Amino acid sequence: QVQLVESGGGLVKPGGSLRLSCAASGFTFSDYYINWIRQAPGKGLEWVSYISSSGSYTNYADSVKGRFTISRDNAKSSLYLQMNGLRAEDTAVYYCARGLEASANDYWGQGTLVTVSS
Amino acid sequence: DIQMTQSPSSLSASVGDRVTITCRASQGISNYLAWYQQKPGKVPKLLISAASILRSGVPSRFSGSGSGTDFTLTINSLQPEDVATYYCQKYNSAPWTFGQGTKVEIK
Numbered sequence: 001q002v003q004l005v006e007s008g009g010g011l012v013k014p015g016g017s018l019r020l021s022c023a024a025s026g027f028t029f030s031d032y033y034i035n036w037i038r039q040a041p042g043k044g045l046e047w048v049s050y051i052s053s054s055g056s057y058t059n060y061a062d063s064v065k066g067r068f069t070i071s072r073d074n075a076k077s078s079l080y081l082q083m084n085g086l087r088a089e090d091t092a093v094y095y096c097a098r099g100l101e102a103s104a105n106d107y108w109g110q111g112t113l114v115t116v117s118s
Numbered sequence: 119d120i121q122m123t124q125s126p127s128s129l130s131a132s133v134g135d136r137v138t139i140t141c142r143a144s145q146g147i148s149n150y151l152a153w154y155q156q157k158p159g160k161v162p163k164l165l166i167s168a169a170s171i172l173r174s175g176v177p178s179r180f181s182g183s184g185s186g187t188d189f190t191l192t193i194n195s196l197q198p199e200d201v202a203t204y205y206c207q208k209y210n211s212a213p214w215t216f217g218q219g220t221k222v223e224i225k
Contacts, residue, residue, distance in 0.1 A: 059212035095161065104152035104164055108161045
């Protein structure tokens with residue numbers, strides 16, 4: 001069955017870095033684009049970043065542009081989000097979610113919690 | 119960037135009621151509109167894509183409509199298990215903006 005499993009979350013001080021991973025299984029990873037989507041405690045959903053199925057195209061929300069970098073390794077069916085210069089407002093559960101091009105996100109991972117605090 | 123505005127932000131209805139949630143895009147997005155359901159403490163789940171296509175396994179009491187800038191999610195005959203927050207999302211191009219969510223409760 002389709003599985004997306006995030007890891008790498010944790011407690012980090014402001015200005016610090018974290019690298020999130022998303023391990024995919026149960027489908028042909030290289031056929032799908034992936035979004036990172038986050039949800040701050042008690043808040044709504046916020047799209048963070050996109051990477052195309054080949055990895056050639058990426059996009060970022062203005063709130064993370066220049067600080068976060070999305071990448072993928074199709075050979076390993078894995079997705080990454082390098083987060084630098086973390087701020088308190090980056091505190092959230094981070095989800096990876098897949099989709100076929102021009103389609104919605106049909107499967108989401110369980111999420112990983114990132115807490116930015118001194 | 120295109121903004122997505124949902125209304126209402128919350129609602130309370132009785133079991134069996136028909137519930138309607140609206141989502142308005144600040145510019146036309148054709149039918150690149152999805153609806154997600156997030157139950158308390160759970161991961162969001164896709165209900166509807168392409169504005170009106172019900173995902174396999176989603177109860178038929180859920181339906182979506184609209185195109186361009188105005189979209190609607192309807193729950194016919196609200197059930198206790200429908201208590202959740204519902205989000206719309208545009209996916210025609212970046213940014214993949216979500217609406218602010220509509221919290222549905224049982225009266």
